[in-house]
Amino acid sequence: MNSRPTSRQTATTPATPAARESTGGSLTDRQREAVAAANRLGYYETPRTATHADVAAELGCSPQTAGEHLRRAEAKLADAALDEVRSGR
Numbered sequence: 001m002n003s004r005p006t007s008r009q010t011a012t013t014p015a016t017p018a019a020r021e022s023t024g025g026s027l028t029d030r031q032r033e034a035v036a037a038a039n040r041l042g043y044y045e046t047p048r049t050a051t052h053a054d055v056a057a058e059l060g061c062s063p064q065t066a067g068e069h070l071r072r073a074e075a076k077l078a079d080a081a082l083d084e085v086r087s088g089r
Contacts, residue, residue, distance in 0.1 A: 026076050034059060034069035035077075043070075 027035070037058040042049030056066035 026080075027073055030059075031069050031073035031076070034066060035073045038070055 034055060038044060038050065038055045041054050041058065043051070043055060052063040052067040052070070055070065056063040059066055059069070061069075
C-alpha cells in the first residue's frame with residue numbers, strides 16, 4: 001500500500017445529501033466506502049498510486065471484491081452524471 005499523501009487524502013468521507021441525490025441514492029454504503037477509500041489512497045490520481053489490492057486492504061475484502069464495488073459504483077456515478085447532462089442540470 002502506498003502511504004504517499006495526495007491532494008485528495010482525507011478521512012473517510014460520509015456521503016453528502018447532494019451526493020446521494022445526484023446518484024439517486026443508489027450507491028450502497030459499501031460502494032461509497034470503496035470509492036472513498038480509493039480516492040483517499042490515490043486510486044484516482046494520475047499516475048495511479050493505489051491498486052485494487054490497496055483498496056481491498058482498507059475494506060477488508062479481496063481485490064476482486066474491491067474492484068467489483070468500484071466498477072459498480074463508477075457505473076452508477078457515470079449514469080447519474082450523464083443523466084444530469086441530458087436533463088440540462
